[in-house]
Amino acid sequence: MYRFLLTPRWWGINVFAVLAIPFCIFMGSWQLSRFEDRVDNHQQQEDRSDRARTAAARPLEQLLPVDKVTSGRQASARGHYDSGHQLLVPGRTLKDKHGERQGFYVLTLLRTDGGKALPVVRGWLPGDAGAKADTAKVPAPPKGEVTVTGALQASENQGTDGVQAAGASAPGRLGMISAASLVNIVPYDVYDAWITLGDTQTPLRAVPPAAAEGSGLDLKAFQNLGYTGEWFVFAGFVVFMWFRLIRRDIEAAKDAALGIGEDGREGGVAPGGDAGAGRPGAGQEAAGQEAAGQEAAGRAEAVEDDGSGEGQGEAAARAGKV
Numbered sequence: 001m002y003r004f005l006l007t008p009r010w011w012g013i014n015v016f017a018v019l020a021i022p023f024c025i026f027m028g029s030w031q032l033s034r035f036e037d038r039v040d041n042h043q044q045q046e047d048r049s050d051r052a053r054t055a056a057a058r059p060l061e062q063l064l065p066v067d068k069v070t071s072g073r074q075a076s077a078r079g080h081y082d083s084g085h086q087l088l089v090p091g092r093t094l095k096d097k098h099g100e101r102q103g104f105y106v107l108t109l110l111r112t113d114g115g116k117a118l119p120v121v122r123g124w125l126p127g128d129a130g131a132k133a134d135t136a137k138v139p140a141p142p143k144g145e146v147t148v149t150g151a152l153q154a155s156e157n158q159g160t161d162g163v164q165a166a167g168a169s170a171p172g173r174l175g176m177i178s179a180a181s182l183v184n185i186v187p188y189d190v191y192d193a194w195i196t197l198g199d200t201q202t203p204l205r206a207v208p209p210a211a212a213e214g215s216g217l218d219l220k221a222f223q224n225l226g227y228t229g230e231w232f233v234f235a236g237f238v239v240f241m242w243f244r245l246i247r248r249d250i251e252a253a254k255d256a257a258l259g260i261g262e263d264g265r266e267g268g269v270a271p272g273g274d275a276g277a278g279r280p281g282a283g284q285e286a287a288g289q290e291a292a293g294q295e296a297a298g299r300a301e302a303v304e305d306d307g308s309g310e311g312q313g314e315a316a317a318r319a320g321k322v
Contacts, residue, residue: 004249017242021235028231031224038221041068042211057149060118066154066193072209075152075195079112081120081141085186087174088138089121090129091164094205104129106204107174107194108141109186110148117186119177119194120148123204129173139201150195151209155179161210 004010057074064070089105103126109117122141127134155178156163164175174181179192196207 004253005246010249013242013245017238020238024231024235024238028228028235031228031231035221035224035228038224042221060112060152060191060193060195061114063152064191064193066152070152071154072211073152074149076147076149077110077112077118077195078145078147079110079118080145081143082109082111082117082186083141083143085109086138086141086172087185088129088135088172089174089177091175092124092162092207094124094126094207101126103127104134105177105207106138107177109182109190110146111188116189116191117182118148118191119182120150121177121194121196121207123197123200124207125204130170137203139204148195148197149199150197153177153194153196153209155192155194 005014055074057076060075060077063073063075085108087107089107091102092105093100093102095101103124105124106122108120108122110120111117125134125137127137129135156176157178158176160176174185177194179190182190196209198206200206
């Protein structure tokens with residue numbers, strides 16, 4: 001009954017199942033490990049952020065370049081603000097007691113003692129960066145040499161939340177906080193990083209630091225979790241189809257052993273009929289013979305009516321041949 005498993009067709013099915021099931025399980029496990037890594041990175045980033053809030057500030061140069069470890073750390077820099085290049089970053093939201101509100105960042109460049117400029121987000125204000133009534137509330141930056149301390153942040157890119165590339169087209173506005181965006185606005189070099197101040201001037205509100213890119217539970221993390229489920233479903237589907245095919249062939253082998261054809265007829269003979277009934281064209285052949293006999297009989301009767309003995313003999317001969 002199980003001899004069909006040794007046929008070339010079933011050799012191919014078995015080899016495919018043996019290779020596909022472990023592959024699906026491996027891919028599902030790998031996607032699950034990716035999700036777990038992202039969860040661990042998210043937890044580690046939160047722990048680092050908590051420590052960074054209470055840790056002592058370190059000089060800016062010691063924390064560059066910005067990565068997942070240094071992002072959010074307290075950095076300090078000394079210099080003077082360039083009030084002639086103060087920029088507004090529109091389209092930024094901030095949560096307060098009224099919920100999420102739309103507003104803009106106030107960014108001022110700090111010319112450090114090393115010669116480079118550090119973008120400093122001095123705070124956030126609600127309103128529209130294009131409305132004079134809202135921009136009039138922006139306080140002037142401190143004059144003279146100052147020491148600033150804030151959370152270190154990596155340069156933004158097109159995928160960062162709140163980035164508006166079109167914001168750079170208006171004078172005095174900046175759509176994306178990055179050295180690449182500032183290189184054509186200011187006549188000096190800019191650090192590939194920025195800081196957000198914890199202590200701000202009234203009425204500015206402090207901008208909380210953002211988590212490092214790739215360290216949070218973003219959409220990619222949940223995509224990994226979804227792919228995990230898909231690969232395990234594929235493995236289960238392969239097992240199901242293998243059992244379904246083998247069961248079908250077992251039933252076909254049992255039917256063949258009992259002499260049952262695919263159309264349900266036993267031994268190829270139609271139920272209630274004879275052996276000849278199952279032969280194609282048998283009915284048409286019998287009908288043709290019956291019609292030929294009736295035609296010969298009719299001719300014999302016609303000759304007999306003529307009263308001719310010769311005709312009767314000829315008709316009888318013809319009937320006998322038929």
